[in-house]
Amino acid sequence: MEAKNVILSLALRAHGGSLISMSNSSITGTQTGSVGVVETHYYDLPEPLLLNCGKTLGPIRLAYETYGQLNADKSNCILIVHALTGDAHVAGFHSADDKRAGWWDNMVGPGKAFNTEKYFVLCSNIVGGCKGSTGPSSINPSTNRPYGLDFPMVTIQDMVNAQKSLVEHLGISRLLCVVGGSMGGMQVLQWTVAYPEMVRLAIPIATTARLSPQAIAFDAVGRQAIMADPNWNGGDYYGGNPPSSGLSVARMIGHITYLSDRSMHQKFGRGLQDKACLDYNFKTEFQVESYLNYQGDSFVKRFDANSYLYITRAMDYFDLSEPSGSLAKELSRATCAFLVVSFSSDWLFPTYMSKEIVSALRRNSLDVSYAEIQSDYGHDAFLLEVESLSRLIVNFLEYADPDSNRFDEY
Amino acid sequence: MNTNHAASNNALESVFKERPEFRHIIDIVEPRSSVLDLGCGEGNLLRALQVSKHARVQGIEVSDTAIQECVAKGLFVYHGDLDEGLADFNDHSVDYVILTNVIQVLHRPDFLIREAARVGKHCIILIPNFGHWRVRLQLMLFGTMPRTRSLPYEWYDSPNIHLTTIQDFTRFCENHGLEIVQRTGFVLGEGKCRKVRTKPNFFADYAIFVIRKP
Numbered sequence: 001m002e003a004k005n006v007i008l009s010l011a012l013r014a015h016g017g018s019l020i021s022m023s024n025s026s027i028t029g030t031q032t033g034s035v036g037v038v039e040t041h042y043y044d045l046p047e048p049l050l051l052n053c054g055k056t057l058g059p060i061r062l063a064y065e066t067y068g069q070l071n072a073d074k075s076n077c078i079l080i081v082h083a084l085t086g087d088a089h090v091a092g093f094h095s096a097d098d099k100r101a102g103w104w105d106n107m108v109g110p111g112k113a114f115n116t117e118k119y120f121v122l123c124s125n126i127v128g129g130c131k132g133s134t135g136p137s138s139i140n141p142s143t144n145r146p147y148g149l150d151f152p153m154v155t156i157q158d159m160v161n162a163q164k165s166l167v168e169h170l171g172i173s174r175l176l177c178v179v180g181g182s183m184g185g186m187q188v189l190q191w192t193v194a195y196p197e198m199v200r201l202a203i204p205i206a207t208t209a210r211l212s213p214q215a216i217a218f219d220a221v222g223r224q225a226i227m228a229d230p231n232w233n234g235g236d237y238y239g240g241n242p243p244s245s246g247l248s249v250a251r252m253i254g255h256i257t258y259l260s261d262r263s264m265h266q267k268f269g270r271g272l273q274d275k276a277c278l279d280y281n282f283k284t285e286f287q288v289e290s291y292l293n294y295q296g297d298s299f300v301k302r303f304d305a306n307s308y309l310y311i312t313r314a315m316d317y318f319d320l321s322e323p324s325g326s327l328a329k330e331l332s333r334a335t336c337a338f339l340v341v342s343f344s345s346d347w348l349f350p351t352y353m354s355k356e357i358v359s360a361l362r363r364n365s366l367d368v369s370y371a372e373i374q375s376d377y378g379h380d381a382f383l384l385e386v387e388s389l390s391r392l393i394v395n396f397l398e399y400a401d402p403d404s405n406r407f408d409e410y
Numbered sequence: 411m412n413t414n415h416a417a418s419n420n421a422l423e424s425v426f427k428e429r430p431e432f433r434h435i436i437d438i439v440e441p442r443s444s445v446l447d448l449g450c451g452e453g454n455l456l457r458a459l460q461v462s463k464h465a466r467v468q469g470i471e472v473s474d475t476a477i478q479e480c481v482a483k484g485l486f487v488y489h490g491d492l493d494e495g496l497a498d499f500n501d502h503s504v505d506y507v508i509l510t511n512v513i514q515v516l517h518r519p520d521f522l523i524r525e526a527a528r529v530g531k532h533c534i535i536l537i538p539n540f541g542h543w544r545v546r547l548q549l550m551l552f553g554t555m556p557r558t559r560s561l562p563y564e565w566y567d568s569p570n571i572h573l574t575t576i577q578d579f580t581r582f583c584e585n586h587g588l589e590i591v592q593r594t595g596f597v598l599g600e601g602k603c604r605k606v607r608t609k610p611n612f613f614a615d616y617a618i619f620v621i622r623k624p
């Protein structure tokens with residue numbers, strides 16, 4: 001993805017600063033382009049939110065971005081919900097010399113899977129995050145200092161409830177589609193049962209209806225790394241040095257779970273980093289070490305350690321089969337059509353977890369398509385398998401909408 | 411709207427040209443019923459049933475490229491292996507379960523046929539007939555594994571691991587308490603599908619069975 005961003009920004013500069021770069025898409029058969037320079041907007045919820053944990057949080061601000069035009073009857077809105085470390089900035093650039101495109105830029109834009117010439121695309125940063133929405137690094141109005149650990153525990157349900165307020169604020173009573181990968185997929189599922197009347201299509205990608213003990217275990221190790229960093233200081237580090245080494249280790253652990261054995265072989269092998277022979281010390285010897293170090297170091301510059309704690313905890317708590325214990329029973333509230341996608345080498349949210357979702361949906365006689373995309377990229381595939389994913393999504397959006405009266409055409 | 415109508419009719423015609431037996435299957439299906447196609451391939455039969463019978467259709471298919479084609483046709487499909495079975499489906503929850511040219515490639519065809527008969531009010535099963543005279547003749551005269559229009563593979567690259575004859579399949583249904591509602595042998599060729607009324611087990615290269623669990 002990084003490489004693609006570099007190519008894109010080079011292309012942009014080659015166009016003399018013009019932010020419209022076009023290339024041919026084999027998926028839609030049309031030209032694809034960038035959404036260009038975009039701006040982050042902010043929405044303040046009118047009322048405090050009663051959270052799952054019983055506490056009330058307010059005021060709440062959500063950062064969000066939109067791309068494309070909302071049509072007259074407000075029926076073309078696609079809500080993208082982001083993963084653990086994502087943000088509202090899905091596509092485009094924040095300024096003319098911004099080199100880093102949004103996190104799903106290859107999927108969102110003119111002629112792309114989420115075609116902004118046709119759809120109005122919305123994404124908001126989750127509550128608990130650190131990218132413009134209210135989270136543990138925000139100012140606690142009762143102390144005038146950052147919340148830190150005084151921030152209440154938020155859940156996937158709370159994130160969705162806050163998003164719903166934003167969607168209504170934009171005057172949208174029914175979303176064409178809710179889509180997201182990984183933790184985004186959890187929010188998609190939550191949307192379909194919490195607000196079924198507001199969702200026409202749902203695309204949960206590389207996700208699960210309940211976090212597995214293995215994934216909880218990795219989250220726990222990541223949090224322990226953060227909390228063991230002396231700079232963490234019980235979560236009270238704002239204004240001082242943040243727990244960068246702890247957060248960096250947490251991110252490195254995360255990245256291991258996003259790759260696959262095979263993708264590591266292909267990407268790094270046992271290759272040495274910038275050297276021909278071993279140095280016999282504990283500095284960086286192997287390429288894979290260098291990659292993880294880079295990921296850890298760059299992450300701490302853009303993410304808040306407390307947010308990482310809260311959001312991974314929210315994922316741990318997610319279990320859509322509660323309270324009844326039956327996923328099929330809980331998903332019986334859903335009414336929309338589904339496209340469920342998994343990736344063959346994803347071992348963090350393996351295929352069987354998606355099949356569990358599909359099974360529960362089929363037991364409720366809901367319209368559901370399920371595709372397992374063959375990929376070596378592991379969990380990261382949801383950001384990388386752009387072509388296969390785009391084809392599925394373009395056609396699903398085009399044909400699966402229950403409101404589109406497609407039978408009239410016959 | 412008229413152009414769309416014409417376009418889907420044209421698409422139908424080209425499907426029938428390739429798979430003339432689909433016409434016969436479509437004739438069996440009552441309008442607006444629910445259909446589950448096991449091994450639905452690129453979804454041509456399902457699409458044809460949607461267009462001509464307004465059927466509520468879904469499919470299961472193992473090939474990822476075929477799944478892409480199905481979604482591109484607006485179909486709801488499940489990407490998976492038929493040998494996994496149909497555990498998610500309740501008894502008699504689908505009007506028609508269809509298996510065209512599929513049972514001979516399964517590891518446990520008996521298991522899936524029983525499952526199909528449990529889930530479907532009716533099952534429509536298309537099989538290549540290994541009792542066809544060409545098959546018998548090749549084995550008898552030349553002592554070679556038969557290769558025919560309906561069975562075009564060499565012995566070593568054939569996906570067909572459980573071939574059957576009309577006679578065998580009839581006996582299978584009888585032994586498993588499955589009622590044969592309809593049994594039609596036919597000869598396929600060049601966009602045509604001719605019914606065989608005399609000695610189908612000898613003269614038909616395909617057969618369509620409509621069965622149900624009473």
